[in-house]
Amino acid sequence: MTLPTFSWSYLGPVLPELLLACITIVVVFLDLFAPQKRELLPWMTVVGTLGAMLAVAGQGPATTFGGMYIVDTCSLFFKQICLIGLLLTTLMSERYLQAENLRHGEYYSLLLFSTMGMMFMASAGDLMVLYLGLELMALSIYCLVGLMKGDPRSSEASLKYFLMGAFFSAIMLYGMSLLYGMTGTTNLHGIALYAKQAGLLANPALLSGLGLLLAAICFKTAVAPFHFWTPDVYEGAPTSVTAFMSVGAKAAGFAVFGRVLMVGFPELQGSWGTMLAVLALLTMAVGNITALSQTSMKRMLAYSSVAHAGYALIGILAGTPEGISATMNYLLIYGFMNMGAFAVLLLLVKDGKRRESLEEYRGLAGSNPLLAALMLIFMFSLTGIPPTAGFIGKFYLLRAGLDAGYTWLVICAVIFSAVSAFFYLRVVRYMYMEEPAEEICFKMTPGVSVAITLALIGVIGLGILPGPVVGLASRAVFAF
Amino acid sequence: MSAPILSTLLFFPIIGGLSLLFVDRRKEETIKLMAFLVSVIELVISLPLWFTFDRTTWQMQFVERHSWIPAFHVEYYLGVDGISVLFILLSALITILCILVSWTGITTKVKEFFISLLLLEGAMIGVFCALDFFLFYILWEAMLIPMFLLIGVWGGPRRIYAAVKFFLFTLVGSLLMLVGIITLYVKAGHTFDILAMAGRPIDPGLQLLLFWAFFAAFAVKVPMWPVHTWLPDAHTEAPAAGSVVLAGILIKMGAYGFLRFSMPILPDATSAMMIPMLLLSLVGIIYGAVICLAQTDLKRLIAYSSVSHMGFVTLGIFALNTQSVEGGIIQMINHGVVTGALFLSVGIIYERTHTRKIADYGGMATTMPVFAAFFLLFTMASIGLPGTNGFIGEFLILLGGFITRPWVALFAASGLILGAWYMLWLYQRIFFNPVNPKVRGLKKLTLREVLLLVPMVILIFWIGLYPNAMLDFMHPSVAHLLEQVTGDPAGMAGDMKRVALKLQH
Numbered sequence A: 001m002t003l004p005t006f007s008w009s010y011l012g013p014v015l016p017e018l019l020l021a022c023i024t025i026v027v028v029f030l031d032l033f034a035p036q037k038r039e040l041l042p043w044m045t046v047v048g049t050l051g052a053m054l055a056v057a058g059q060g061p062a063t064t065f066g067g068m069y070i071v072d073t074c075s076l077f078f079k080q081i082c083l084i085g086l087l088l089t090t091l092m093s094e095r096y097l098q099a100e101n102l103r104h105g106e107y108y109s110l111l112l113f114s115t116m117g118m119m120f121m122a123s124a125g126d127l128m129v130l131y132l133g134l135e136l137m138a139l140s141i142y143c144l145v146g147l148m149k150g151d152p153r154s155s156e157a158s159l160k161y162f163l164m165g166a167f168f169s170a171i172m173l174y175g176m177s178l179l180y181g182m183t184g185t186t187n188l189h190g191i192a193l194y195a196k197q198a199g200l201l202a203n204p205a206l207l208s209g210l211g212l213l214l215a216a217i218c219f220k221t222a223v224a225p226f227h228f229w230t231p232d233v234y235e236g237a238p239t240s241v242t243a244f245m246s247v248g249a250k251a252a253g254f255a256v257f258g259r260v261l262m263v264g265f266p267e268l269q270g271s272w273g274t275m276l277a278v279l280a281l282l283t284m285a286v287g288n289i290t291a292l293s294q295t296s297m298k299r300m301l302a303y304s305s306v307a308h309a310g311y312a313l314i315g316i317l318a319g320t321p322e323g324i325s326a327t328m329n330y331l332l333i334y335g336f337m338n339m340g341a342f343a344v345l346l347l348l349v350k351d352g353k354r355r356e357s358l359e360e361y362r363g364l365a366g367s368n369p370l371l372a373a374l375m376l377i378f379m380f381s382l383t384g385i386p387p388t389a390g391f392i393g394k395f396y397l398l399r400a401g402l403d404a405g406y407t408w409l410v411i412c413a414v415i416f417s418a419v420s421a422f423f424y425l426r427v428v429r430y431m432y433m434e435e436p437a438e439e440i441c442f443k444m445t446p447g448v449s450v451a452i453t454l455a456l457i458g459v460i461g462l463g464i465l466p467g468p469v470v471g472l473a474s475r476a477v478f479a480f
Numbered sequence B: 001m002s003a004p005i006l007s008t009l010l011f012f013p014i015i016g017g018l019s020l021l022f023v024d025r026r027k028e029e030t031i032k033l034m035a036f037l038v039s040v041i042e043l044v045i046s047l048p049l050w051f052t053f054d055r056t057t058w059q060m061q062f063v064e065r066h067s068w069i070p071a072f073h074v075e076y077y078l079g080v081d082g083i084s085v086l087f088i089l090l091s092a093l094i095t096i097l098c099i100l101v102s103w104t105g106i107t108t109k110v111k112e113f114f115i116s117l118l119l120l121e122g123a124m125i126g127v128f129c130a131l132d133f134f135l136f137y138i139l140w141e142a143m144l145i146p147m148f149l150l151i152g153v154w155g156g157p158r159r160i161y162a163a164v165k166f167f168l169f170t171l172v173g174s175l176l177m178l179v180g181i182i183t184l185y186v187k188a189g190h191t192f193d194i195l196a197m198a199g200r201p202i203d204p205g206l207q208l209l210l211f212w213a214f215f216a217a218f219a220v221k222v223p224m225w226p227v228h229t230w231l232p233d234a235h236t237e238a239p240a241a242g243s244v245v246l247a248g249i250l251i252k253m254g255a256y257g258f259l260r261f262s263m264p265i266l267p268d269a270t271s272a273m274m275i276p277m278l279l280l281s282l283v284g285i286i287y288g289a290v291i292c293l294a295q296t297d298l299k300r301l302i303a304y305s306s307v308s309h310m311g312f313v314t315l316g317i318f319a320l321n322t323q324s325v326e327g328g329i330i331q332m333i334n335h336g337v338v339t340g341a342l343f344l345s346v347g348i349i350y351e352r353t354h355t356r357k358i359a360d361y362g363g364m365a366t367t368m369p370v371f372a373a374f375f376l377l378f379t380m381a382s383i384g385l386p387g388t389n390g391f392i393g394e395f396l397i398l399l400g401g402f403i404t405r406p407w408v409a410l411f412a413a414s415g416l417i418l419g420a421w422y423m424l425w426l427y428q429r430i431f432f433n434p435v436n437p438k439v440r441g442l443k444k445l446t447l448r449e450v451l452l453l454v455p456m457v458i459l460i461f462w463i464g465l466y467p468n469a470m471l472d473f474m475h476p477s478v479a480h481l482l483e484q485v486t487g488d489p490a491g492m493a494g495d496m497k498r499v500a501l502k503l504q505h
Helices: A008-033 A040-057 A073-099 A106-123 A127-145 A152-183 A188-197 A204-221 A229-236 A239-264 A266-291 A297-318 A321-347 A369-383 A389-403 A407-433 A446-464 A467-475 B005-022 B028-052 B085-101 B110-129 B133-142 B144-154 B159-187 B194-199 B204-221 B230-237 B240-250 B252-265 B267-272 B274-293 B298-318 B322-353 B369-383 B389-404 B406-432 B447-465 B468-486 B494-504
Strands: A062-064 A069-071 B061-069 B074-080
Touching (some): A040 A106, A069 A073, A073 A446, A073 A467, A106 A127, A106 A239, A127 A152, A152 A188, A188 A266, A204 A239, A204 A266, A204 A297, A229 A239, A239 A266, A266 A297, A266 A407, A297 A321, A297 A389, A321 A389, A369 A389, A369 A446, A389 A407, A389 B133, A389 B159, A407 B144, B005 B028, B005 B061, B005 B074, B005 B085, B005 B110, B074 B110, B074 B133, B085 B447, B085 B468, B110 B133, B110 B240, B133 B144, B133 B159, B144 B159, B144 B240, B159 B204, B194 B252, B204 B267, B230 B240, B230 B298, B240 B252, B240 B298, B252 B468, B267 B468, B274 B298, B274 B389, B298 B389, B298 B406, B322 B369, B322 B468, B369 B406, B389 B406, B447 B468
16 A cells, blocks of 8 residues: 655645634634733634634535545535534633633633534544544543533533543444454445445444444434433533534534445445434433423433434434435534523523523513523424424424335324423423512623524524525535 | 415514514503504405405415425415415404403513414414415414413413413324325425325325324314313413414314315325214214313303314314305304304403303393393304304204215204203303302493404304305315315215215116
8 A cells, every 4th residue: 555645735625624723723822822812712713613614615525635534515514513513602602601700711722623523523534534533522522521620510521421432432443443354444435345345244243343333423422322421411511512512513423423324334224224213213212201300401401412313313314315414404403493592591690500490490581581582482493393493404304204214213203302392391381481480680792692693593594494505405415 | 466465464463573572561552552453454454355356266366486495395385265265364353353352451471472462363374375285384383382372371370281281282283294294295296285286196095194194183273072182271271362363263274274185185085084084073062062061161161162163163074065065164264253252252251250160150141231142142153043153054064964974964963952052051150140249340341342242243143144255255166175075076975976876877
């Protein structure tokens, strides 16, 4: 095997990632050497993110580093979701960090590093790049989760997430080594070609390699039965980090899901389709049913995020290009509505009071009609009631599921949607139909207002005029 | 006729409602007045539908068609025919009455209340004009949000239970319909155009499955026995305006759904399921009426009477002949008018007494004589006294039912007798018996309240004495509908058809 000589043109397709890396380095240095200018950090992050979004938007399909790094329409879409997640998180972080008295410059650089990792994952055409991206993302998030050093909950969450994450990384590597051992390559397309030629598709070692790999991805996307870390970590982490994880990390995980299965093992759809269908059902059941009994908003949103992973899985397991498009579309919409809900959650934090329990939303509509109305819209969107975007997302997924012949799964999905209505509506009920317990006042900052406005535009705009985005998603394909 | 009248009707109340957001919430009078003006203007905008509607054709009129989500083949497609046009007018009228009846009754979150009501009006009108299944579903579900708030925020003591029950029942039904809609889309040539779907041949086995999927949504909304249990709670706990909208418009949408979707798109399944549907309707008629006899709560009694009356509507629809279907449609309007009027009346006295228990009333004919006269009229219309609108609807349904299956008319008629029993008994307990001290010295009807009830009285006699004003609209559309279902415009279903077929051979 000869190594190709390096050429500057190789760097073209990774330009957005490089841009993000430069911004990260500037942020790190600014934090180290000019600590009095720390208020510039969020601004720099936002500018860098917007720059990266523009760069991603301008990219066309390309491959670089000998097929290890693939830029295709799918990966571009996933990258935009991750960047939107980063943008909204950064916008709403400033206020939250002040309220929680977290003054770490590393916060923003870690967010940036983690997003870079996600972007690598979305573009990984090779198991090595995949692992690299995954670890970059995960290690940064472990740190972010434990950022509240004085809070035992945060430290516990961080440690728990780290230990379990490390464990699943090992499982993933084991799976990868099996795949490499069987096929002699780490390139996903190469694996697919070799497995087909050599008739390895029914080989138990290859299948167990795939199974181990999938288990690790399921862990990252919080698919049951690998979801046990989710509630504790989501609850313990700083709320802005929770929001970030629930959107970006999930999207990146699903990007890997899609690419590994669609590019690496398309012939085995019959097997992994059925297996994932069972997991999707389990995930929806666990997420929705457990969420019913939660009294903490953060825990409820954690279980709801498990449930939404179950819905999103329907598109992947359908194994059709349409299914992938539906999943991408759903994750984008989920990003907006979940970020919106978390932004409202963040706004209520004040003077050391976290206001995470459902009880504290009692009568919010009386004291803060605007905030309550926003939460109402985000909750209805998470339930999937039109005319919000949540419905469009779910509709697309159900259609893909029915098209692929998973009627039973689709029926279960709608039944669990109805179950989910109960706990999302409970928030609305507390806000609108109960008497207020205390007068809550809060301060809007420009960052949070912009974040909420963007989320609202996403939720309502994609609900009423989904055409362009759906069109974009439906044209996206995985290249190899 | 190039003005987009249906879009205007759909969006005007929504924009009007959203414009209330910018009014200071302490200016309650301004908010009420604005909401009232929006609803009146809406009715005025809807009048051209009445005057320029072409009554000689079954074709869709006032059609507007634009591409909306090309990737899903979804269109923004609106139009009305003889079946839907009257409901749009009724929705516009009833919303005005709802706003008037809430004038003094709503004291908290006034701004949100009127916004919800106007958004609801827009969505309701949209449901009746939508000719694209996707658009229809969006509006159908979107109605849930304001209605959930109306019941849950401004309702009675058990409002939260009632609101959640209403929401979950309707949502489960609708979601099953959604699966049906997508299946239909996948199997019937990737379109959501209702009119195009109606012509597609669909495998009879699949038709049956889809029929029950649609049934889940529509039967809950009607509500048909045995999925009616949300209705008494929702009706009882909702504020007066909520009950009126629910009785007047929302529950009509279930029956409308059967007419617009189940029957033309799934004709084989409709014919095959005729007898089960007739039986369910009969059970609803008799069960609802018997339960009424045992009620001690005024609003609950009227709610159960709705179950019984809506049983007549579904009976008429599924008897599948011209008389019965036209009777069913006219009975939908009648029920909206009469039950709407009854709930308005209850709202008016509830505001004075704050009790819904029948035992707390008595002798009101002496304390509020004018009101007693109005209520008597509504009671008579509800029973179906000749000369009132109730008679026309029930007569046509019984006639049609008799043509299809004679025994159906026999059992249904017993529902009428029970109906007379519980309504007259109710009237006796409230208005005649010795004057209950609790209702002594009640305020007389105000001008606003009289104005509220007069339009209903006019409608009751108008339809009762000159039903052709309404029936004229629907003749061609109903004939066309029956032709789609039974393949013959007179809709000779059942026994007559079998006899006719035998004679041919």
